[in-house]
Amino acid sequence: MLPDELDVRLRLEAKRRSLSIADIAREAIDEHVPPARPEGGLSFFAIGEGSSTDASERVDEIVGDAMARRHDDSAA
Numbered sequence: 001m002l003p004d005e006l007d008v009r010l011r012l013e014a015k016r017r018s019l020s021i022a023d024i025a026r027e028a029i030d031e032h033v034p035p036a037r038p039e040g041g042l043s044f045f046a047i048g049e050g051s052s053t054d055a056s057e058r059v060d061e062i063v064g065d066a067m068a069r070r071h072d073d074s075a076a
Contacts, residue, residue, distance in 0.1 A: 010024055
């Protein structure tokens with residue numbers, strides 16, 4: 001369900017571009033909604049400038065912290 005004003009805008013854009021309403025909606029979603037992170041993956045850590053100089057020695061701690069943050073984010 002869309003508010004009337006947004007529905008009108010969507011229909012006008014679809015007509016203007018000779019596309020379906022679904023095509024316009026998919027395009028907008030793809031452009032504005034970030035892709036989901038793959039299940040079980042971790043985002044990068046300790047890479048590039050600003051990383052800890054002892055990251056290789058602390059890898060278990062760093063990975064554990066990253067996993068805990070991920071768990072906290074998914075619980076929220």
